[in-house]
Amino acid sequence: MKARKLSSLFVALTLLVGTTAAGQQEDHAPETSKVERKNRAPVSKDILKVTLPRATEATLSNGLTVLIMENNRLPLISMQFNISGAGPIFEPSSVPGLASIAATMLREGTKTRNSVQIAEQTSLLGAEISASAGFGSSSTVINASGLSDNFDQWLALTDDILLNPTFPADELNRLKQRLKAQLKQQRANPSFLSNETFARAVYGPHPASVVAATNESIDAITPEMLLKWHQDRYTPQNTILGITGDVKAADVVQKLEKALAAWKKTDLKEVLPPNPKAAAAKRVLLVDRPGSVQTTVALGNIAIDRRDPDYIALNVANHILGGGPAARLFLNLREEKGYTYGVYSNFTALKYPGPWRAGGDVRTEVTAGAMTEFMKEFSRIRDEKVPASELEEAKRAIVAGFALSLESPSELLGYAIVRKIYGFPADYWDTYPAQVMAITADDVQRVARKYINPENLQVVAVGDVGKIRPVMEKYGPVEVYNADGKKVTN
Amino acid sequence: MNSIKRIVWTAALSLLIVPILGAQAVKFTEHRLKNGLRVILSEDHSAPTYSISVTYNAGSRDERDGRTGFAHLFEHMMFQGSENVGKGEHFIIIENNGGGMNGSTNSDRTEYHETLPANQIDLGLFLEADRMKSLAITPSNLENQKETVKEERRQRYDNQPYGLTFDTLFEVSYDNFAYKHSTIGSMEDLGAATVKDVADFFKTYYAPNNAVLTLVGDFKTSEALQKIEKYFGAIPAQPAPKPVDMTEPPQKAERRKVLEDPLAQVARLDISYKIPPGNTTDWYALYVLGEILSTGQSSRLYQSLVRDKQVAVQVGAGTFERRGPSLFLVDVFVTPGKDPKEVEKLVVDELERLKTELVTDAELQKVRMAVKRAKVEQLQGTLYRAQALGEYAVFYNDPNVINTGNDKLMNITKEQIRNAVRTYVTANNRTVLTTIPKPKPAGGAQ
Numbered sequence: 001m002k003a004r005k006l007s008s009l010f011v012a013l014t015l016l017v018g019t020t021a022a023g024q025q026e027d028h029a030p031e032t033s034k035v036e037r038k039n040r041a042p043v044s045k046d047i048l049k050v051t052l053p054r055a056t057e058a059t060l061s062n063g064l065t066v067l068i069m070e071n072n073r074l075p076l077i078s079m080q081f082n083i084s085g086a087g088p089i090f091e092p093s094s095v096p097g098l099a100s101i102a103a104t105m106l107r108e109g110t111k112t113r114n115s116v117q118i119a120e121q122t123s124l125l126g127a128e129i130s131a132s133a134g135f136g137s138s139s140t141v142i143n144a145s146g147l148s149d150n151f152d153q154w155l156a157l158t159d160d161i162l163l164n165p166t167f168p169a170d171e172l173n174r175l176k177q178r179l180k181a182q183l184k185q186q187r188a189n190p191s192f193l194s195n196e197t198f199a200r201a202v203y204g205p206h207p208a209s210v211v212a213a214t215n216e217s218i219d220a221i222t223p224e225m226l227l228k229w230h231q232d233r234y235t236p237q238n239t240i241l242g243i244t245g246d247v248k249a250a251d252v253v254q255k256l257e258k259a260l261a262a263w264k265k266t267d268l269k270e271v272l273p274p275n276p277k278a279a280a281a282k283r284v285l286l287v288d289r290p291g292s293v294q295t296t297v298a299l300g301n302i303a304i305d306r307r308d309p310d311y312i313a314l315n316v317a318n319h320i321l322g323g324g325p326a327a328r329l330f331l332n333l334r335e336e337k338g339y340t341y342g343v344y345s346n347f348t349a350l351k352y353p354g355p356w357r358a359g360g361d362v363r364t365e366v367t368a369g370a371m372t373e374f375m376k377e378f379s380r381i382r383d384e385k386v387p388a389s390e391l392e393e394a395k396r397a398i399v400a401g402f403a404l405s406l407e408s409p410s411e412l413l414g415y416a417i418v419r420k421i422y423g424f425p426a427d428y429w430d431t432y433p434a435q436v437m438a439i440t441a442d443d444v445q446r447v448a449r450k451y452i453n454p455e456n457l458q459v460v461a462v463g464d465v466g467k468i469r470p471v472m473e474k475y476g477p478v479e480v481y482n483a484d485g486k487k488v489t490n
Numbered sequence: 491m492n493s494i495k496r497i498v499w500t501a502a503l504s505l506l507i508v509p510i511l512g513a514q515a516v517k518f519t520e521h522r523l524k525n526g527l528r529v530i531l532s533e534d535h536s537a538p539t540y541s542i543s544v545t546y547n548a549g550s551r552d553e554r555d556g557r558t559g560f561a562h563l564f565e566h567m568m569f570q571g572s573e574n575v576g577k578g579e580h581f582i583i584i585e586n587n588g589g590g591m592n593g594s595t596n597s598d599r600t601e602y603h604e605t606l607p608a609n610q611i612d613l614g615l616f617l618e619a620d621r622m623k624s625l626a627i628t629p630s631n632l633e634n635q636k637e638t639v640k641e642e643r644r645q646r647y648d649n650q651p652y653g654l655t656f657d658t659l660f661e662v663s664y665d666n667f668a669y670k671h672s673t674i675g676s677m678e679d680l681g682a683a684t685v686k687d688v689a690d691f692f693k694t695y696y697a698p699n700n701a702v703l704t705l706v707g708d709f710k711t712s713e714a715l716q717k718i719e720k721y722f723g724a725i726p727a728q729p730a731p732k733p734v735d736m737t738e739p740p741q742k743a744e745r746r747k748v749l750e751d752p753l754a755q756v757a758r759l760d761i762s763y764k765i766p767p768g769n770t771t772d773w774y775a776l777y778v779l780g781e782i783l784s785t786g787q788s789s790r791l792y793q794s795l796v797r798d799k800q801v802a803v804q805v806g807a808g809t810f811e812r813r814g815p816s817l818f819l820v821d822v823f824v825t826p827g828k829d830p831k832e833v834e835k836l837v838v839d840e841l842e843r844l845k846t847e848l849v850t851d852a853e854l855q856k857v858r859m860a861v862k863r864a865k866v867e868q869l870q871g872t873l874y875r876a877q878a879l880g881e882y883a884v885f886y887n888d889p890n891v892i893n894t895g896n897d898k899l900m901n902i903t904k905e906q907i908r909n910a911v912r913t914y915v916t917a918n919n920r921t922v923l924t925t926i927p928k929p930k931p932a933g934g935a936q
Contacts, residue, residue: 036576041583041616048538048588048607073536074514074866107787115797119787124852126859147863174797181803181826185755188651293649326585335578338637341645361645393586400588403607406537407871 035335047396048403052429055242055416056249060257063237063265067416068252069244071409077245078145078410079155081162082417084240085270086140086233088133089207089352095220097213099133099233101175102226103140106131108171110164115171118161127154129161136199136208138270138351140234148246152255159259162234167226176218183215187483190296190361193287193462196485198298201285201458202355206276236263238270240420244413275352278302282457282476288465289483295367295463299374300357303451306349306422312435313443314347314356314451319394320444321345321381321452322358326397328381329358333373339366343374351422355458356451364464368471375475378457381448385441399433514865515893516875519711523719525727526699530879530889531714532706534872540707541872542614543603544622545880547702548695550597550675551668551734551814559639559675560683562595564691566635568602569593573624577631580617587613590873597669598813599884605873608708612717618703619721622696627688636680643674651753655760655925662747663762663817663921666738697728704880704889707872736814738764745921750928756803757824758925759833765818765914768811769886769895771902775910776818778902780808781857782849783820783840788856791820795836801828813885818914830924844911848904861899868892 055067091098107122107129108115122129127146133139144158186192196211203209243252278301304310322329322345329343340362348354358378362370386394405411419428459475461468472478480488518532550561571577584591589606604614647653657672664670694700703722705714741764766772783791784807795802804823810816820837824830868874875892882891 035578035582036571037579037582038574038576040574041579041620042612043583043587044609044613046609048609050538074869076863076866076870116788116793120852123786123788123856124859126856126863147859147866174800177800177825178796178803181756181823184826185651188753188755293644324585326582331578338634341641363641397586397588400586400607403538403588404590404605407539407605409870 035331047400047433049433050403050406052402052405052412052415054426055413057420058249058253060236060253060260062260062263064256064260064263065240065420066253066256067240067242067413067420068247068249069242069409069413069416070247070249071244072246075148075246076145076409077148077151077243077247078143078413079158079241079243080410080413080417081142082240082242082421083140083142083234084138084238084421085235085268086133086229086238087137088135088210089138089273090233091207091229093207093210095217095225096135096210097179097217098221098225098229099140100135100213101172101179101218101221102167102229103131103133103142104175105167105172105226106142106161106165108175109166109168110160111166112164113160115168118157121157122154125150125154125157127157129154129158131161135211136348136350136354138272151247155255155259163260163263165230167223167230169223172221172223172226176221179213179218180215183212183218186212190289190292190294190462193289193483193485194296194298194359194460197285197287197462197481198300198355198357198458198460201283201460202279202300202302203276204279206352207273208276208352208354232268235266235268236260237265238268240417242413242417244409272352275305276302276354279456279458282455282459284459284461284472284476284478285481286465286469286472286478287460287462287481287483288488289462290464290466292463293364294361295364295370295461295468296359296361297367297370297374298357298359298460299457300355300359301451301453301456301458302353303347303356304349305351305353306418308349308353310447310450311349312432313439313447315398316391316394316436316439317381317444317448317452318345318347318356319398320386320390321377321448323394324397326393328377329360329374332377333360333362333370337366337369337373339363339370339373343370359460364467367461367463367468371471371475375454378452378454382445382452384445386444388441391439391441391444395436395439398436402433514869516869516879518879518889520889521715523698523723525723525725526697527722527725528702528883529715529718530702530704530883531709531711532704532875532879533709533711534706534869534875535708537872538608538708539605539872540608540611540614540705540709541603541605541876542618543601543704543873543876543880544618545702545704545877545884546600546696547700547731547884548691549595549599550671550673551736552695552731553671553675555667556679557675557683557687558671558679559673560679560687560691561600562673562675563635563639563680563683564688565593565595565600565602566639567625567627567631567688568621570631570635571626572621573626574620575617577626580621583613583617595673597673599881601877601880603873603876611709611714615717615721619725622698622701622722623725625692625696627685627692629685632683632685632688636683639674639680640677643677643680647674649753651755652751652758652925653753654751655749655758655923658747658749659760659762659819659921659923660817662745662923663764664738664815665741666736666815668734668736669738669812669814693728694731698722698725699727700731702880702883704876704883706876706879738815741919744917747921747923749923749925751925752928754925754927756826757830757927759820759822759824759830759837760923760925761820761834761837762921762923763818763914763916763919765809765816765910767814767816768809769882769888769891771898771906772910772914773809773811773816774895774898775902775906776914777809778854778857778899779844779849779907779911780818781860782853782907783807785860786856790840791822791837794840795822795833799836801825801833801836830926834922834924841911841915844908844915849907854902854904858900861896865896
């Protein structure tokens with residue numbers, strides 16, 4: 001029952017960001033702010049071995065790849081179209097937002113249905129249909145889901161939206177007004193400012209450096225541009241369609257063959273722009289938000305793509321450094337120092353190389369201390385071999401976590417789609433746990449030294465520049481931006 | 491096993507009510523330990539995992555004046571260690587075994603949970619039992635967590651656009667202290683909490699007879715019961731806490747307030763009406779109305795305010811579920827340049843129309859389809875069921891609301907919606923809060 005949507009969204013105070021150690025540590029210095037391990041809890045030493053189900057694969061006559069994961073436990077079906085070549089990294093640089101506006105507009109009118117009819121029919125069927133093209137992505141993704149007893153009907157609606165959108169001008173104008181209000185709103189958000197500036201810093205000229213539309217691009221986009229984008233970029237031969245739930249593989253392939261017959265193969269191949277390269281020199285980009293009580297820090301540089309042989313080793317290294325609440329950054333900066341509500345690290349690995357990144361929000365007054373600890377942790381994982389017990393725990397955490405994914409059919413489907421997108425072998429996920437367990441302390445140190453490098457670190461900090469500038473100058477030449485993303489001459 | 495008094499419950503009843511999807515009912519058994527701990531178990535072997543949830547019958551409504559924010563501060567203390575678990579060790583252990591965990595506090599309850607691989611059944615039970623039995627309450631832990639919670643308040647309320655809107659709306663809407671004050675609490679009250687407060691609260695509210703333990707997932711009920719007895723059986727019961735007076739005097743006139751927010755970029759309008767508690771016919775009728783007004787792009791307020799008139803960029807409406815006097819809420823983010831007063835009139839006109847015109851068959855049908863789907867989807871993960879069973883047991887003394895609540899939503903009629911609107915959606919029962927961007931100081935750079 002969805003009855004509790006309000007209470008869960010707005011009023012319950014969750015804990016995961018609430019177990020922080022003390023605020024003003026320097027004053028109290030309580031001995032209890034040390035994490036303590038008593039090792040008395042009854043833990044089963046065995047890692048529950050799970051086998052992720054494999055998808056059935058088929059190729060339709062128009063070249064579309066279908067992955068089907070039957071799961072007949074519940075009368076539900078979810079499908080995801082991953083349309084490669086239709087992501088924002090391929091849009092002309094003059095119109096950032098073209099791909100995502102095209103995706104949003106799919107639901108706003110087709111040759112036979114207007115916006116209201118699409119909305120009405122979707123709800124009457126109890127279906128959900130959404131489309132998006134996230135900035136930095138090489139694809140547009142359409143998700144559709146609903147009950148299996150009226151699958152034919154909501155599949156027909158999904159097909160119509162996918163294949164016959166008309167991008168009506170009046171609906172586009174309405175969307176533009178809403179998008180402009182959103183643009184205005186997100187500039188008040190420090191994490192948006194941090195993402196925008198970090199993407200600029202690490203991706204340089206690569207199109208993934210763009211994270212939002214602009215007022216100008218929104219104004220410039222016309223129905224004709226959207227139609228052309230859809231015609232050129234939404235192609236079956238570059239699409240992977242994943243389906244999970246209450247279906248029979250043979251039936252569903254026949255059904256799709258018929259439903260998608262009008263979608264014709266083209267010559268378009270996905271050609272990626274030249275890869276981004278790791279910045280060679282360190283620098284500091286500050287975004288001024290006067291009066292900000294916190295500094296939002298993002299530190300990193302370009303590392304690897306998803307197919308890189310270092311992927312699994314970097315995954316383990318990242319887990320140790322900042323992958324969660326048991327990781328070094330969190331235990332140090334939050335549990336012991338009390339500088340923050342939460343600090344983490346992650347890395348983005350897609351078809352092209354993306355950055356590893358560490359960061360979080362820290363109180364303005366402790367920005368200097370937090371930076372010192374970040375740098376200390378970067379040096380520690382580079383200079384010292386990770387102790388055997390810590391390495392084993394990290395590997396165990398990654399492998400044991402697979403059991404939980406079995407609760408979620410869409411997560412399992414996600415694994416199958418990833419395997420297909422990157423062309424991994426059929427047994428990729430079967431052998432993955434063993435590959436994780438084979439990672440050694442030397443592997444961790446090697447990838448840490450290769451990718452986590454203080455000498456070329458890109459440092460982004462959103463906060464009260466008047467207060468934090470002297471602190472940040474230590475980490476490289478400083479550039480200052482305002483909350484509109486414009487460089488400030490100083 | 492003899493020590494466990496078994497309360498037999500069967501899901502057969504709900505099969506009769508909704509024949510279409512009767513097979514999708516959540517089946518569970520109920521038990522009670524000698525110390526009063528209520529236990530709800532629901533086997534589901536579809537994945538090798540389980541979720542454990544402990545819901546304490548304690549929330550910010552139990553706080554007294556001068557100690558606002560205490561229930562939530564206490565929740566933080568539950569992660570500071572206990573007799574056999576070190577500070578911070580709780581989430582290290584969960585993380586290293588591939589699990590997930592969290593805790594949360596609201597006005598009506600405090601809840602803790604873990605989701606783990608099925609072979610770690612002892613681990614979840616041990617961790618929850620150890621802190622129910624032997625929380626480490628020390629002055630330094632408390633000081634530590636006071637600062638943390640203050641930091642949390644700064645980050646999530648004081649430094650967020652609209653961060654103070656909800657709490658202000660509640661403060662103006664309610665008269666009874668229980669729901670009038672915020673769950674996060676005031677800085678002053680957080681600072682005033684003492685170790686004795688913590689010890690007293692622990693003893694009174696964190697007793698087994700004031701909690702519900704729920705397990706959903708891949709275990710055998712008989713084995714789970716033995717383990718539950720082993721880990722929780724020896725924790726002593728305490729006298730029941732004093733019931734909270736939730737009486738809310740009838741509102742006599744409309745209330746209005748304007749809140750200036752330095753971080754907001756667009757105006758926001760919040761309208762509330764006081765309504766009966768959750769799990770009542772009127773509450774369900776207004777829940778269905780909320781869906782009709784704002785769920786999906788074909789909903790009334792989206793179509794009229796966002797799409798047609800373009801006076802709003804986002805709109806929401808719905809019931810806030812409380813075990814005491816609840817609220818029906820409408821929130822609107824106003825299009826820049828539009829007058830919030832004009833938008834307010836449009837919202838009120840939409841609501842007034844419902845007093846004379848019944849909602850349509852199609853509108854009811856959409857809600858029923860959404861409920862039908864939600865009934866199936868709630869069987870997918872184990873955590874939601876564990877939380878909902880525990881919450882309904884604490885709120886309504888009836889965990890089966892997880893099933894009957896959906897059935898009641900399915901059966902709400904157009905007339906019930908109209909009657910509920912006529913009774914509760916009235917000018918005198920209304921509170922209107924407008925959050926507006928705070929004018930920037932001249933020459934300010936923000």
